[in-house]
Amino acid sequence: MSHLAHCLSVLRHAVAPRRALTVSQWADDHRILSGKQSSERGRWRTARNEILREIMDCFSVNSRVREIVVMKSSQVGVTEAVVNVLGYTMDYAPAPIMVMLPTIDSRDSWKVQKLNPLLQETPAVRDLLGGVKSRDAANRQDLIDFPGGVLFLAGGNSPNSYAQKSVRTIILDDLDRFPEEIGEEGDIITLAEGRTKAFPRHIRAYISTPTVKEGLIDRQWQKSDQRRFHVPCPHCGELQPLEWGGPDVAHGIKYAVLPNGEIVNVRYVCRECGAEILEHHKPQMLAGGAWIAQHPERATRGYHISALYAPIGLGPSWLDLVRGWHAAQENTATLRAFINTNLGEPWEERGESIDPLALLNRLELYPEDSPRRVRSVGIDVQKDRIEVTVIDFGIGEEAWFVDHLIVQGDTAGQDPWDELATELDDLSPDCGGIDSGYNTDQVVAFARRRPWLFVCKGIEGRGKTLVESDEDRKRRLRKKRKKGFSPFLVSDEAAKSLITQRLKLDAPAIGQNQAGYLHFPQEAAFDDEFFAQLTSNRLEEKTVRRRLVREWKQTRVRNEAFDCWKYALAGFRLAKIDPAAREKREAMIKATAMDVPLPPAINRPRRPGGFVKGWKT
Ligand SMILES: [Zn+2]
Numbered sequence: 001m002s003h004l005a006h007c008l009s010v011l012r013h014a015v016a017p018r019r020a021l022t023v024s025q026w027a028d029d030h031r032i033l034s035g036k037q038s039s040e041r042g043r044w045r046t047a048r049n050e051i052l053r054e055i056m057d058c059f060s061v062n063s064r065v066r067e068i069v070v071m072k073s074s075q076v077g078v079t080e081a082v083v084n085v086l087g088y089t090m091d092y093a094p095a096p097i098m099v100m101l102p103t104i105d106s107r108d109s110w111k112v113q114k115l116n117p118l119l120q121e122t123p124a125v126r127d128l129l130g131g132v133k134s135r136d137a138a139n140r141q142d143l144i145d146f147p148g149g150v151l152f153l154a155g156g157n158s159p160n161s162y163a164q165k166s167v168r169t170i171i172l173d174d175l176d177r178f179p180e181e182i183g184e185e186g187d188i189i190t191l192a193e194g195r196t197k198a199f200p201r202h203i204r205a206y207i208s209t210p211t212v213k214e215g216l217i218d219r220q221w222q223k224s225d226q227r228r229f230h231v232p233c234p235h236c237g238e239l240q241p242l243e244w245g246g247p248d249v250a251h252g253i254k255y256a257v258l259p260n261g262e263i264v265n266v267r268y269v270c271r272e273c274g275a276e277i278l279e280h281h282k283p284q285m286l287a288g289g290a291w292i293a294q295h296p297e298r299a300t301r302g303y304h305i306s307a308l309y310a311p312i313g314l315g316p317s318w319l320d321l322v323r324g325w326h327a328a329q330e331n332t333a334t335l336r337a338f339i340n341t342n343l344g345e346p347w348e349e350r351g352e353s354i355d356p357l358a359l360l361n362r363l364e365l366y367p368e369d370s371p372r373r374v375r376s377v378g379i380d381v382q383k384d385r386i387e388v389t390v391i392d393f394g395i396g397e398e399a400w401f402v403d404h405l406i407v408q409g410d411t412a413g414q415d416p417w418d419e420l421a422t423e424l425d426d427l428s429p430d431c432g433g434i435d436s437g438y439n440t441d442q443v444v445a446f447a448r449r450r451p452w453l454f455v456c457k458g459i460e461g462r463g464k465t466l467v468e469s470d471e472d473r474k475r476r477l478r479k480k481r482k483k484g485f486s487p488f489l490v491s492d493e494a495a496k497s498l499i500t501q502r503l504k505l506d507a508p509a510i511g512q513n514q515a516g517y518l519h520f521p522q523e524a525a526f527d528d529e530f531f532a533q534l535t536s537n538r539l540e541e542k543t544v545r546r547r548l549v550r551e552w553k554q555t556r557v558r559n560e561a562f563d564c565w566k567y568a569l570a571g572f573r574l575a576k577i578d579p580a581a582r583e584k585r586e587a588m589i590k591a592t593a594m595d596v597p598l599p600p601a602i603n604r605p606r607r608p609g610g611f612v613k614g615w616k617t
Pocket of ligand 1: 238270274
């Protein structure tokens with residue numbers, strides 16, 4: 001019987017006139033759901049979950065789609081759609097096909113929970129494999145032979161399961177759980193491309209619930225045509241994708257919370273007419289919906305699915321989702337999980353940082369006759385070297401970086417200090433700050449002979465000014481019992497906020513001033529490493545027990561350029577030299593030195609009666 005069924009199936013494929021069946025038609029004709037893998041048992045009906053139709057039909061024999069990306073919430077039936085594709089391939093359009101999961105373990109449980117019910121309970125597939133063979137097939141984890149093709153089941157952490165295999169269709173499920181680099185093949189996307197390159201009419205599918213922005217699935221999604229399922233408003237008919245919305249926008253999911261915590265009045269507000277849409281409108285909306293691409297010119301299909309589209313009875317209701325959302329506000333981890341698994345959106349870290357490469361684009365050629373401003377040096381002392389940044393300060397702390405030097409040598413010894421002294425003589429700074437966190441004795445000795453150089457110490461902690469105020473310093477030193485050296489305290493926290501804020505300022509117009517702006521010259525010292533160090537801090541926001549917490553994170557180990565800037569600014573503030581007075585004096589000296597002869601009086605236009613009189617008339 002089973003052997004006969006097998007022969008008949010082979011015969012059917014050989015002689016039957018090819019009506020070009022799509023995957024969804026095949027599923028409607030043949031797929032039987034057992035109670036095991038679905039809340040509904042019996043015949044599969046694509047109309048029950050309309051959003052899956054087009055996704056499945058990308059895999060049909062007549063489809064021109066070669067690549068498809070599905071970024072989705074969990075439990076929306078996409079896995080069942082994949083199983084339909086496998087049944088279709090085995091029964092109707094035989095070809096080699098591979099399903100790949102992140103690990104061998106996840107592959108094995110996927111096989112038992114998702115695939116075995118198809119092999120055992122959908123008659124078209126069960127008969128195809130034959131009685132005895134279907135039991136073998138059910139027992140074999142890595143491949144299933146069927147007439148005209150083979151199904152490989154692979155795990156990302158096991159090269160044996162995918163190496164050397166060539167298939168027409170490859171489906172990578174749970175993409176964001178794969179390692180970025182995989183075996184000797186490089187990245188997972190290259191691997192998938194390699195497996196299918198022998199087949200011109202191949203199809204590659206990347207499916208996943210997203211994790212983070214710029215994660216594997218998000219990067220594929222960004223390159224796709226980005227389809228969202230648009231549904232008609234039952235009131236005004238406007239087609240629109242269902243979006244969560246949130247408190248800041250007018251449309252999307254809205255609800256009220258009673259004093260006892262109960263959530264009531266959950267509805268969806270139409271983007272177009274503002275009318276309220278209730279959950280019972282959903283079936284007619286889904287039936288009237290369509291996938292609309294944001295970038296129709298792109299070849300790769302991208303489908304985004306959130307749990308807002310779950311058909312009634314097949315997934316969470318809108319009320320379930322609002323309850324989940326409300327509970328998820330507790331902390332960043334729960335909020336992120338909700339956004340990933342229910343909204344199907346990648347989590348974007350909220351925070352502030354500066355792109356160091358963008359700073360390379362604003363290097364300037366300083367004019368040769370730049371005014372002499374107040375020159376400060378920021379000195380950072382490490383075990384094996386001293387780093388110095390030279391900055392000229394103008395009015396409003398507008399700053400012109402001049403140079404960044406590195407003096408090599410063991411700072412416990414004398415050599416680097418002698419070299420530093422020579423360098424500073426050449427630079428003739430007006431003021432400066434030096435870090436005393438390392439080899440403090442040498443630092444103090446060096447600064448003692450240079451009264452313009454302030455010995456500083458970086459401190460942690462928030463809510464402080466960059467440099468400790470005179471009052472705070474006096475109070476602190478009064479309490480201090482031991483006499484002698486005491487560094488000026490410089491707040492790391494304040495410095496991180498300040499540099500981020502200042503690096504974001506717009507460049508001043510030519511001839512204008514821009515308080516706080518940082519200028520960088522076209523000099524070799526100002527390279528990508530310098531800017532990476534200068535921007536090595538990132539402000540991150542987290543939710544802890546429903547409160548938003550902001551904190552700075554250092555994103556790389558070396559940040560000397562940032563420390564040097566910090567001490568140069570601290571030195572400038574401590575010296576209290578007024579750049580305006582300095583500029584005025586410089587201008588006067590210049591004018592005297594130039595000794596420009598005045599033009600002859602006869603050529604000067606004069607108003608009769610003088611200016612004041614002329615103005616009055
Ligand atoms: Zn409407």
